Amino acid sequence: MTEYVLRFIAGGVIVSAFAILGDILRPKSFAGLLGAAPSVALATLAIAIVQHGTTYAAAESWTMIYGAIALACYSVVVCHLLIRLCLTALPATILAFAAWLAVAFALLASFGGAA
Amino acid sequence: MLVKMSLPALKQTRWYEYGIRFVLGGLATVLAGAMGAHFGVSVGGLFLALPAIFCASATLIESHERRAKEKAGLDGRRRGQEAAALDAAGAALGSIGLVAFAAVFHVTVSESGAAAFAAAIFAWAVVSVFAWWSRRKFRTVSHHLSSGSWSRSAHRRSVP
Numbered sequence: 001m002t003e004y005v006l007r008f009i010a011g012g013v014i015v016s017a018f019a020i021l022g023d024i025l026r027p028k029s030f031a032g033l034l035g036a037a038p039s040v041a042l043a044t045l046a047i048a049i050v051q052h053g054t055t056y057a058a059a060e061s062w063t064m065i066y067g068a069i070a071l072a073c074y075s076v077v078v079c080h081l082l083i084r085l086c087l088t089a090l091p092a093t094i095l096a097f098a099a100w101l102a103v104a105f106a107l108l109a110s111f112g113g114a115a
Numbered sequence: 116m117l118v119k120m121s122l123p124a125l126k127q128t129r130w131y132e133y134g135i136r137f138v139l140g141g142l143a144t145v146l147a148g149a150m151g152a153h154f155g156v157s158v159g160g161l162f163l164a165l166p167a168i169f170c171a172s173a174t175l176i177e178s179h180e181r182r183a184k185e186k187a188g189l190d191g192r193r194r195g196q197e198a199a200a201l202d203a204a205g206a207a208l209g210s211i212g213l214v215a216f217a218a219v220f221h222v223t224v225s226e227s228g229a230a231a232f233a234a235a236i237f238a239w240a241v242v243s244v245f246a247w248w249s250r251r252k253f254r255t256v257s258h259h260l261s262s263g264s265w266s267r268s269a270h271r272r273s274v275p
Contacts (some may be wrong), residue, residue, distance in 0.1 A: 008141035032204060033209035033247055035168075040140070042236075060159055062160060064164055064217035065214055065221075067160065071164045082200040092199075
């Protein structure tokens with residue numbers, strides 16, 4: 001339980017810090033870079049190293065590459081849903097989550113995890 | 116356009132909006148850990164790049180832009196969607212940096228944990244900014260080329 005509380009606080013603080021930085025940066029397309037900041041990864045990988053060691057963290061970071069490629073596809077889909085289908089942000093970001101899941105798990109099924 | 120910081124932009128964000136992002140960020144991190152614990156390290160790794168906070172960020176950006184336009188007596192719906200789309204385009208470029216982060220961390224973590232974090236964050240920042248800068252340059256050049264060819268064909272049509 002303590003581990004999950006620690007994860008929650010660490011994740012919340014790091015994500016909020018990147019989000020505040022994103023709020024104050026201009027232009028908006030540059031601030032958008034922080035939408036793909038490694039905020040969840042920083043907290044999770046640090047805990048992984050302490051708990052399981054560097055081999056576990058290395059394996060986790062390998063499949064994170066698939067997740068990041070899926071995030072690129074997700075962002076492009078969100079962009080198209082907003083501009084071409086004129087959806088508002090909330091339904092667009094929720095619908096596009098299907099694209100993230102599909103791409104991430106397809107890459108994992110195709111290429112597998114770290115050896 | 117130069118990259119700059121606008122501190123007054125923080126006043127646009129309401130206190131509960133910071134709270135929403137904190138809670139979503141915390142939940143995403145807990146989810147990533149829980150997925151790793153239940154389904155193994157490979158599935159857990161995917162969730163390190165989960166777009167959990169993006170949903171809240173895009174919605175907040177859209178509502179800020181809409182409010183600003185509506186304050187000026189205009190319909191801000193389309194402007195809000197465009198601002199959120201710009202943010203998504205930036206995140207797509209930032210994802211290239213996130214791939215670099217994961218790859219550099221994967222290669223360097225066996226040497227030293229702290230050095231791996233430093234190298235990976237540096238790689239993320241450099242690759243993300245380079246991707247953003249390259250896209251701006253490409254867009255500027257293609258814009259100049261298309262406007263140049265348009266003016267040449269217009270000139271040919273006008274000259275008998």
